[in-house]
Amino acid sequence: MAPISIKTVLISESVDPRCKAILEENGIRVTEKQNMTKDELIAKIKDYDGLVVRSATKVTADVISAANNLKIIGRAGTGVDNVDVPAATKKGIIVMNTPSGNTISAAELTCALLMSLSRNVPQAAMSMKQGKWDRKKFMGAELYGKVLGIVGLGRIGKEVASRMQSFGMKTIGYDPITPPEVSATWGVEQMSLEQLWPQCDYITVHTPLLPSTVGLLNDESFAKCKKGVKVVNCARGGIIDEEALLRALESGQCGGAGLDVFVEEPPKNHSLVEHPNVISCPHLGASTKEAQARCGEDIALQIVDMVKGKNLVGAAFCFGFCPHLP
Numbered sequence: 001m002a003p004i005s006i007k008t009v010l011i012s013e014s015v016d017p018r019c020k021a022i023l024e025e026n027g028i029r030v031t032e033k034q035n036m037t038k039d040e041l042i043a044k045i046k047d048y049d050g051l052v053v054r055s056a057t058k059v060t061a062d063v064i065s066a067a068n069n070l071k072i073i074g075r076a077g078t079g080v081d082n083v084d085v086p087a088a089t090k091k092g093i094i095v096m097n098t099p100s101g102n103t104i105s106a107a108e109l110t111c112a113l114l115m116s117l118s119r120n121v122p123q124a125a126m127s128m129k130q131g132k133w134d135r136k137k138f139m140g141a142e143l144y145g146k147v148l149g150i151v152g153l154g155r156i157g158k159e160v161a162s163r164m165q166s167f168g169m170k171t172i173g174y175d176p177i178t179p180p181e182v183s184a185t186w187g188v189e190q191m192s193l194e195q196l197w198p199q200c201d202y203i204t205v206h207t208p209l210l211p212s213t214v215g216l217l218n219d220e221s222f223a224k225c226k227k228g229v230k231v232v233n234c235a236r237g238g239i240i241d242e243e244a245l246l247r248a249l250e251s252g253q254c255g256g257a258g259l260d261v262f263v264e265e266p267p268k269n270h271s272l273v274e275h276p277n278v279i280s281c282p283h284l285g286a287s288t289k290e291a292q293a294r295c296g297e298d299i300a301l302q303i304v305d306m307v308k309g310k311n312l313v314g315a316a317f318c319f320g321f322c323p324h325l326p
């Protein structure tokens, strides 16, 4: 691959300091500026050859249109749904991410939410802080022997499966791309969603946000689930339809939800977060020292590889070169 000239990079979010250090060691000038408004980003972006973001910076078509020198958008993390990839590709800008850097962290948070839902840990902890000693209200249920439905059997879905199997859960799943014979080797039996919904005690979603995954869990699918099913979304807001979830929580069809992600972040409508059977986090799936170190380092090394003209195939997803990828 021909080398790409990158002399200046803007890091617009809190990315591990190793990212800046590696870029600078390779002769790239780095500016770190967080919490920019869209107008500030539009005004600044023309001065940079590269942009490094996480999930909060919205790299929309108008930002890309103003980015006259931009050659690379590096996503220090997994989801690129905050980047208008078709607009970038049209302008010849490479979009790449670090898809495996935060897999373990996101899987561990998913498991933490599943365990918290089964034993009401956050609610009980809150009641202790209020000076109460309520041993009846927080009666839980074992995960042992329960059925976990995993929708999306990619990197994170696979890691969640193995961890929850160690708690004695039966893992079933659905993925249109991962072959059933492959997921069977990790102990996940695949089936259609129609077959999956009524069997699950818990459901966790691990798909990208795509037109086909928006509202994957909606009024209709909730109605097909066991009464009291508990759900977790550590993937992207909207994969579980938020209004349908609230209706299901209110009717008791859904017995609890663990949410790390929201359609709007931070959410303006607090009805879900405030529901007594909802446990929520402010998009913390990737927020560990280890995940941030990997993602920050990986994205910097990938940019340096581009500058040196190294072939990146196998090292990262380069969305600019593979516009067919989700």
Ligand SMILES: NC(=O)c1ccc[n+]([C@@H]2O[C@H](COP(=O)([O-])OP(=O)(O)OC[C@H]3O[C@@H](n4cnc5c(N)ncnc54)[C@H](O)[C@@H]3O)[C@@H](O)[C@H]2O)c1
Pocket (backbone or CB within 6 Å): 078, 079, 080, 099, 102, 103, 106, 151, 152, 153, 154, 155, 156, 157, 174, 175, 176, 177, 178, 206, 207, 208, 209, 210, 212, 213, 234, 235, 236, 260, 261, 283, 284, 285, 286, 287
């Ligand atoms: N909460 C966080 O901080 C956090 C951290 C990391 C990743 N994520 C998100 O988690 C999600 C999963 O990440 P990953 O690294 O496992 O991705 P991945 O690409 O490895 O796996 C996604 C899987 O979803 C499957 N899929 C696509 N469409 C589907 C559909 N309609 N039904 C069922 N499965 C479908 C794909 O075939 C793939 O196997 C992404 O949305 C990512 O952005 C969130």
Ligand SMILES: O=C(O)[C@H](O)COP(=O)(O)O
Pocket (backbone or CB within 6 Å): 054, 055, 056, 076, 077, 078, 079, 080, 102, 283, 285, 286, 287
């Ligand atoms: O897709 C991702 O990598 C996660 O949602 C993490 O996003 P973050 O880097 O903004 O924490």
